[in-house]
Amino acid sequence: MLMTNHDLATVEPHGAGEPPTGPPYRLEAVKLSKAYGQLTANHEVSLRVTSQSVHAVLGENGAGKSTLMKMLYGVEQPDSGQIRLDGVPVKLPNPKAAVAHGIGMVFQHFGLVPSLTAAENIALGVEPGRPWRIDKREILDSIGALSDAMGLHVDLKRPVARMSTAQQQRVEILKALYRGARVLILDEPTALLTPQERRALFDAVRRLTEAGTTVLFITHKLSEVAELADDVTILRRGHVVGHGRHADFNTAQLVELMVGGRPVTARRAPAPLPTAPxxxxxxxxxxxxxxxxxxxxxxxxxxxxxxxxxxxxxxxxxxxxxxxxxxxxxxxxxxxxxxxxxxxxxxxxxxxxxxxLGYVPEDRLSAGVVPAFPIVDNMFADRITYGGYRRHGRLDKSRMRSEAVRLIEDFDIRCTGPLQPAERLSGGNIQKVVLAREISRxxxxxxxxxxxxxxxxxxxxxxxxxxxxxxxxxxxxxxxxxxxxxxxxxxxxxxxxxxxxxxxxxxxxxxxxxxxxxxxxxxxxxxxxxxxxxxxxxxxxxxxxxxxx
CATH class of the missing domain: 3.40.50.300 (P-loop containing nucleotide triphosphate hydrolases)
Incomplete structure (x- = not known):
């Protein structure tokens, strides 16, 4: 059944001793809200995740996905609302409490120790045996059995520093499972994987759900949602705007819910130009x-x-x-x-x-802009000695600002104006500033x-x-x-x-x-x-x- 934000708004938290009216979900967020000063990151967000399913969470940058996941993993605390596991309200004051309740999370940026082996990373902090005598054989045997069962094969004796991105990701997943995760949150897990590695990950996720694990899958890629997700929740500007079985949505509906009706044009590859200079x-x-x-x-x-x-x-x-x-x-x-x-x-x-040559670097925040400088300075700092930006030996700041306003409009940069510091922009808007600067040259x-x-x-x-x-x-x-x-x-x-x-x-x-x-x-x-x-x-x-x- 496809549900809208209005439908979800009717989901009321149960009292402390009141049983749920239907079969309990493995994980529920009930009207979670979180604000940072004047910015509301999540407003009464409700999420219901069925046991042994893959639940995709979609939304644009700034929609509130990361804040919601951080609350579910104990990194952030909700201002109001409730989190339930198997129908029972739980408190998650920190990630350690989330792990104790069977919730694991694999972030985009892995938290592994490069010099340690895969097995040492997986068992770090929960090693069997006594503090002065860790049972390394038991570690290798238990992790090896888990790896075989889940199809997450890695060389357990190999240092993480010598592993590929896909192998390190498997180590992170095994680390969560080794700690007893029954709910696994994967944050943009395919960003750096080849198609073959992505397919292997999806195969492993299906094995996990068959074995009883519930997976929350955060992604921007609708093709991955179509391939893997059972259910989907869409966030926009901190609100749930759609929820239900993935089969009840088509791609156009998902895009419209994510962007709020703005046109999103799919670009086709330009034709080759073999005769061009x-x-x-x-x-x-x-x-x-x-x-x-x-x-x-x-x-x-x-x-x-x-x-x-x-x-x-x-x-x-x-x-x-x-x-x-x-x-x-x-x-x-x-x-x-x-x-x-x-x-x-x-x-x-x-x-x-x-x-x-124009150049847009990989790390746009630290290498593409000066974060503390306003947008206009970041756009024209490299050409203030030419291009008509000097008049009578002084910078023509009026011309620079008017040109910056034009580029802000042309590139749809979401900001308060050309004097806004770059560090207060979202990642996407910083990227647009860098592109505007380089292309306008x-x-x-x-x-x-x-x-x-x-x-x-x-x-x-x-x-x-x-x-x-x-x-x-x-x-x-x-x-x-x-x-x-x-x-x-x-x-x-x-x-x-x-x-x-x-x-x-x-x-x-x-x-x-x-x-x-x-x-x-x-x-x-x-x-x-x-x-x-x-x-x-x-x-x-x-x-x-x-x-x-």
Whole structure:
């Protein structure tokens, strides 16, 4: 049965000794409210989660999802309302109390100790045996049995620092289950997973529910809701606006409930432009990584005007270092860079910008803006010496503010005005500020890292639209994204990295699927599209390095 916020508002808390009128739910939130000063994060939010089900919680950024989950896990305390487990009211003053009641949570940013093994992380703080003599054999045996039963296989003796993101996620899930979790909260669990890893996670979630675990699943991706969820609750601006069986909703209804009727345009990948002029060439580039070792090995790539080229790869395979090398913020140790047919040497970030490159970094808050500065300063700080922003030797602040107002309107930046500090904006609006700054410079090449990570469906659609508009104006765009579906939706070409090398350069089309890209990301080319001239690693072997960068 599909329920609206009005329906849920009629759900009244039971008295302390009053039994529920129907069969108890595994987990219930009854009229939970939470405010931070004048900001109401949750207003009388009610949530009812059936035992052994997958319950998806949807909503835009700022809808109140995180606050609700924090209250259910004891990180935050509700101002009013009640939490019930199996029909019984419970108090959760802290996460330790939540764990004691059988509630576990896996956050987007894992809380593991990198130097410890998987088994040590899982059992940390609840080790069997006596404090001076921990029973390591019992730890390995019990966790191994749990891992086998749930299909969450990891090398228990391997240090977490040497594990992939997907393996670390399994460790976090096993850690919650080892502590007796009967309700497991997964916060955006697929953000950094390949399609194959995502499928393995979903298989594990289904095993968990079959074994008796109830799963709360927070996601922005409606395709994942369709694949996995039994029930769904939609939040908007701190209120529940829809609740019920997922089968009772279609995609259009979910989108409308999430964004409140605002139009959300789905962007299709622009057509390839094989005859367009070449905007940039990167030949035989080798780039140094964060540990001082070579992270990119002789990668070559050409970009044409007006195309959007997507970069994908499992985290740590060189795609980010390649982008940062082009941006001039990592050392390029070999190769040749040409912008508009002009070869450039002694590559630095300042030279890159002077040559016509725009750059949107992965960490938009700490690297994309000065948080304490107002929006207008963040938009124009790098061009106050040119572009007509000086008059009689002084800054023309009036012109800067009027131009900032225009960009705020063009990019739909939700703010109080151009003087609002960037640190008071949401993540999506900070991203729009950075994009507005970079696109308004009219770059020949625009480099964008993780354009919509953590953003809701409405903000992501607006950013995709801005990128498509820039491409139509002739800007060549190189986009790095952990979201394969996003790359498929907005790119005309897709370049796959594995172990620091470009292993596939694919023209986007119906024959290119998320499964094919995922296989290439994991180092297998067997599933590459048969008709693609660049589906195999052998077809895109990097040439010998050219002149010094």
């Amino acid at each position: 070449k905007a940039a060439s990167f030949t035989g580039l080798s780039v140094t990584g964060s540990q001082g070792r070579e992270a990119v090995h002789g990668v070559s790539l050409d970009l044409r005007e007006g195309e959007v080229c997507g970069l994908v790869g499992v985290d740590g395979n060189g795609q980010l270092e390649f982008l940062e090398g082009i941006a001039g913020i990592r050392p390029v140790t070999a190769g040749r860079i040409e912008i508009g047919g002009v070869a450039l040497r002694r590559w630095t970030h300042r030279r890159a910008r002077a040559a016509g 009219g770059p020949k090449v625009l480099l964008v890292a993780e354009p919509t990570r953590g953003l809701d469906i409405g903000a992501a659609a607006r950013i995709h639209e801005a990128l498509a508009d820039a491409a139509r104006e002739g800007t060549a765009i190189l986009v790095l994204s952990s979201d394969v579906d996003e790359v498929l939706a907005i790119s005309s070409r897709i370049c796959v990295f594995h172990e620091g090398r470009l292993v596939a350069d694919l023209v986007n089309g119906d024959e290119v699927t998320a499964e094919i890209i995922g296989a290439l990301m994991l180092g297998s080319a067997e599933d590459g599209p048969a008709d693609s001239p660049a589906a195999s690693p052998a077809d895109v072997a990097p040439p010998a390095a050219g002149g010094g960068a």
